[in-house]
Amino acid sequence: MEILFVLIPLSVVLVTFALWSFVWSVKNEQFDDLERQGWSILFDDKDPEEAANRNTPASSEQEEP
Amino acid sequence: MTVSASTTLCFHCQSPVPAAANIVVTIDSVQQRLCCTACLAAVQFIRELNLDSYYQYRDQCSTSATSGMSKARADAEVLTGVTQLQPDGQLRMSLLIPDIRCVACVWLLEQVLKREDGVSDVSINYATRRLKVTFGKTVQPSLIADRISSLGYTVKPDLPDAARDTYARTRRGMLIRLGVAGIGMMQVMMFALAAYLAGGEMEPAYEGLMRWSSLALTTPVVFYSAWPFHRAAWFALRNRSLVMDVPVSIAILSAWLLSFYNTLTQGHEVYYDTACMFTFFLLIGRYIELMSRYHFQHSQDLLDHLLPAYVYRVKQPATDAIMADEKVALSAVVRGDILRVRPGETIPADGVVEQGNSGVSEAAFTGEPLPQTKQPGSRVLAGALNHDGELLIKVRTSPEKFVIRQIARLYEQASLYRPRWSQLADRTASWFIGAVLIIASAAGLFWYNAGSTDYFVIALTVLVVACPCALSLATPVAYSVATTTLRRNGVVVKNGAFLERAAETRAVVFDKTGTLTEAALTVVDTFVLDHLSKTECLAIATALEEGSEHPIAIAFSEQHQISVTDPAIIPGCGVQGIINGDTWRIGRPDFATGNPQISHSEHPSASVCPSDMQGLWVLLSCNFHPVAWFLLQDKPREDAAAVITSLRRSNILTAVFTGDSSMSHADIVARFGVDHVVTNMMPDDKVDAVRALQAQMPVLMLGDGINDTAAMAAADTSLAVSPRDVFVQNSADATLLDSALTVLPRVLKFARKSRRIIRQNIAWSITYNFTVIPFALMGMVPPWLAALGMSLSSVLVVSNAGRLHRMGD
Numbered sequence: 001m002e003i004l005f006v007l008i009p010l011s012v013v014l015v016t017f018a019l020w021s022f023v024w025s026v027k028n029e030q031f032d033d034l035e036r037q038g039w040s041i042l043f044d045d046k047d048p049e050e051a052a053n054r055n056t057p058a059s060s061e062q063e064e065p
Numbered sequence: 066m067t068v069s070a071s072t073t074l075c076f077h078c079q080s081p082v083p084a085a086a087n088i089v090v091t092i093d094s095v096q097q098r099l100c101c102t103a104c105l106a107a108v109q110f111i112r113e114l115n116l117d118s119y120y121q122y123r124d125q126c127s128t129s130a131t132s133g134m135s136k137a138r139a140d141a142e143v144l145t146g147v148t149q150l151q152p153d154g155q156l157r158m159s160l161l162i163p164d165i166r167c168v169a170c171v172w173l174l175e176q177v178l179k180r181e182d183g184v185s186d187v188s189i190n191y192a193t194r195r196l197k198v199t200f201g202k203t204v205q206p207s208l209i210a211d212r213i214s215s216l217g218y219t220v221k222p223d224l225p226d227a228a229r230d231t232y233a234r235t236r237r238g239m240l241i242r243l244g245v246a247g248i249g250m251m252q253v254m255m256f257a258l259a260a261y262l263a264g265g266e267m268e269p270a271y272e273g274l275m276r277w278s279s280l281a282l283t284t285p286v287v288f289y290s291a292w293p294f295h296r297a298a299w300f301a302l303r304n305r306s307l308v309m310d311v312p313v314s315i316a317i318l319s320a321w322l323l324s325f326y327n328t329l330t331q332g333h334e335v336y337y338d339t340a341c342m343f344t345f346f347l348l349i350g351r352y353i354e355l356m357s358r359y360h361f362q363h364s365q366d367l368l369d370h371l372l373p374a375y376v377y378r379v380k381q382p383a384t385d386a387i388m389a390d391e392k393v394a395l396s397a398v399v400r401g402d403i404l405r406v407r408p409g410e411t412i413p414a415d416g417v418v419e420q421g422n423s424g425v426s427e428a429a430f431t432g433e434p435l436p437q438t439k440q441p442g443s444r445v446l447a448g449a450l451n452h453d454g455e456l457l458i459k460v461r462t463s464p465e466k467f468v469i470r471q472i473a474r475l476y477e478q479a480s481l482y483r484p485r486w487s488q489l490a491d492r493t494a495s496w497f498i499g500a501v502l503i504i505a506s507a508a509g510l511f512w513y514n515a516g517s518t519d520y521f522v523i524a525l526t527v528l529v530v531a532c533p534c535a536l537s538l539a540t541p542v543a544y545s546v547a548t549t550t551l552r553r554n555g556v557v558v559k560n561g562a563f564l565e566r567a568a569e570t571r572a573v574v575f576d577k578t579g580t581l582t583e584a585a586l587t588v589v590d591t592f593v594l595d596h597l598s599k600t601e602c603l604a605i606a607t608a609l610e611e612g613s614e615h616p617i618a619i620a621f622s623e624q625h626q627i628s629v630t631d632p633a634i635i636p637g638c639g640v641q642g643i644i645n646g647d648t649w650r651i652g653r654p655d656f657a658t659g660n661p662q663i664s665h666s667e668h669p670s671a672s673v674c675p676s677d678m679q680g681l682w683v684l685l686s687c688n689f690h691p692v693a694w695f696l697l698q699d700k701p702r703e704d705a706a707a708v709i710t711s712l713r714r715s716n717i718l719t720a721v722f723t724g725d726s727s728m729s730h731a732d733i734v735a736r737f738g739v740d741h742v743v744t745n746m747m748p749d750d751k752v753d754a755v756r757a758l759q760a761q762m763p764v765l766m767l768g769d770g771i772n773d774t775a776a777m778a779a780a781d782t783s784l785a786v787s788p789r790d791v792f793v794q795n796s797a798d799a800t801l802l803d804s805a806l807t808v809l810p811r812v813l814k815f816a817r818k819s820r821r822i823i824r825q826n827i828a829w830s831i832t833y834n835f836t837v838i839p840f841a842l843m844g845m846v847p848p849w850l851a852a853l854g855m856s857l858s859s860v861l862v863v864s865n866a867g868r869l870h871r872m873g874d
Contacts, residue, residue: 005274008256008275011255012252012278015249015282018248019244019245022245026244027237031240032190032193033191033193036191039168039172
């Protein structure tokens with residue numbers, strides 16, 4: 001069971017790391033708007049370049065009645 | 066191909082399409098109607114970028130509140146003020162887009178801006194409607210602003226706002242405290258579980274390891290996360306008062322101290338997990354409370370952004386020959402400054418018109434969307450929109466005293482209001498907390514003498530269980546949510562008692578003019594002086610007035626095929642135009658006839674009109690020769706009768722107390738269906754009548770004019786309907802900003818709902834506290850359950866109040 005003398009301090013170090021990353025993300029305003037990200041999966045996020053390259057203004061789904 | 070004729074809403078901006086506009090766009094083989102060319106341009110722009118899925122996404126969000134198109138653009142100088150150089154050499158611009166309506170708007174803006182060359186990052190906060198865009202130095206800030214406004218959004222600079230920044234900082238700080246407590250708690254519980262499973266048979270070396278590790282993790286929780294409790298408790302004690310934070314702080318600190326002592330001395334028991342849990346669960350309650358306040362602050366903030374950031378000040382001393390402007394920040398404006406306001410701009414300050422004539426729309430204050438004529442000497446309010454003419458205004462008050470700011474403050478006061486029972490709760494709270502401290506120590510002593518090893522835990526549990534946290538949240542949270550909801554629905558509450566009293570209302574008294582009638586003009590009669598027919602006169606008048614947005618112009622809506630050349634709007638007088646070579650004029654009699662000495666009653670041609678008809682007389686003339694008189698009158702609100710029926714259905718007595726006698730008693734009863742009518746009343750009569758009614762039941766008074774204010778003050782509570790004067794607004798408990806009267810039955814229902822929810826909250830929190838204390842005293846409540854139960858009870862109270870986010874129907 002001597003391994004606990006390594007594992008428990010290690011867990012404390014890991015928790016410290018988790019805390020640090022949490023504080024970092026809060027300070028970078030990642031928690032400021034929680035509503036929008038939930039919606040984002042509903043939008044097909046086309047790659048901007050890909051969309052720009054497709055020069056025909058009417059894409060296939062627009063031609064459907 | 067189908068034209069969606071049934072809907073008259075613009076496909077792009079969803080505002081009503083004017084009958085005359087005939088702009089269509091074909092999307093997915095369906096023709097959609099648009100309201101203006103600006104919307105057409107926006108749709109074409111969106112389609113060019115292949116982003117028309119915006120319109121589908123938009124349907125997924127429930128967007129009911131949509132504003133019209135933006136024609137206003139932010140200018141380059143203002144944009145430079147909100148653009149900052151980043152350490153990596155990029156520029157970052159902060160903008161406020163007040164008309165972001167749903168998440169689809171966010172998506173559209175992001176897609177469009179990301180495709181701009183040189184733009185490296187776009188981030189939009191949906192909750193605060195703020196946009197941050199990062200771009201290289203080669204990109205012009207105004208180009209980005211133009212892109213956004215070509216989509217139809219209003220672009221405003223996101224100017225630094227101390228109050229909002231403080232809120233954002235507090236919220237972030239609170240979130241970090243909460244996170245530290247949560248993560249710390251999880252790990253400390255893990256260690257506690259190991260010790261619990263070992264059942265006291267753990268080797269001292271391992272036990273010491275666990276304890277020291279727990280200590281390392283608990284210390285930041287106790288001294289960083291729980292700091293707000295300690296701080297508040299300390300301030301309260303120093304002021305010799307007891308607040309809720311005192312027992313909380315004592316519980317957390319003593320749990321930590323005793324555990325620390327036992328860790329050093331290898332004593333019997335540690336309570337690190339208890340300390341962490343108390344902190345974490347209590348912080349959840351605090352965080353939710355803060356969030357509801359933050360939400361409120363945000364709606365405030367949008368109100369203030371109605372005003373422009375920069376104004377054009379006429380350099381003093383201004384001679385009549387040279388009127389040079391200088392551009393200054395609004396905050397730098399002082400009393401006595403002369404400001405230039407161009408057509409289409411927002412009036413930046415409260416003041417008096419020095420020079421110029423123009424129609425000014427004061428929808429923000431009066432709910433009256435039609436522009437009012439302003440001439441030298443007229444008063445204008447900051448936040449109103451200047452329509453057709455250029456005005457020079459003299460500032461009468463310093464910016465912090467503007468009516469618009471006063472409205473904001475009134476609103477703030479009302480939402481901080483606490484009803485009588487809540488004030489009583491606050492006063493008794495310190496006695497209650499004192500009692501809690503004594504009971505907890507007594508319980509600890511008792512169990513210590515009884516030989517229990519749990520005496521300390523029991524004392525701690527009693528401390529936590531007895532905390533009236535939920536009780537203290539019960540009313541203020543419900544009030545702030547309710548006033549915010551009302552504000553969103555166009556009702557600004559000034560006096561917090563409004564909700565309480567509106568819930569009790571059994572009788573509603575209406576004023577007639579402006580309250581039950583629209584205070585919008587319609588043509589009720591035409592008197593022809595010439596050989597033309599009535600219809601022809603109306604058609605000519607409509608053709609002449611076409612280009613004007615004045616209330617009088619809007620009253621004319623006859624079908625016609627007349628083309629007018631050289632139309633000219635003469636602010637404050639009328640309209641002039643040339644039809645088939647003749648000069649036609651419509652407007653004030655002196656203007657129409659070109660004779661400055663003439664008014665309606667004096668005009669020789671007035672004899673054809675019955676003298677007993679009251680209203681606004683407008684004269685149509687051809688080459689300065691009178692052709693026809695039009696009589697314009699106020700028309701009843703369409704919704705008035707429906708509102709009264711709906712009130713009567715919910716057993717509320719309705720009455721009309723009116724000062725004028727233009728409509729007879731029987732007319733009013735027939736038209737609106739009210740129970741009780743008195744006409745021709747003086748303001749004093751109204752007060753007496755309201756008092757008489759009050760003797761039988763609680764009365765709500767609705768009015769719009771200064772003549773109603775006394776009666777409004779006498780009634781139990783009052784609601785101002787699109788008031789034309791700030792004084793009226795100040796004397797009413799609440800103000801209806803939209804002129805839609807239909808909201809009234811809903812407001813009364815909502816008030817009853819708020820009262821019910823507040824009562825539920827109070828009943829729940831009192832029941833909870835008094836039920837659990839005896840069990841805690843008997844040592845039957847484990848500390849984790851105490852902390853959890855108490856937080857859940859706070860969360861329950863707050864989420865119950867959250868039901869007031871919706872107004873209902």
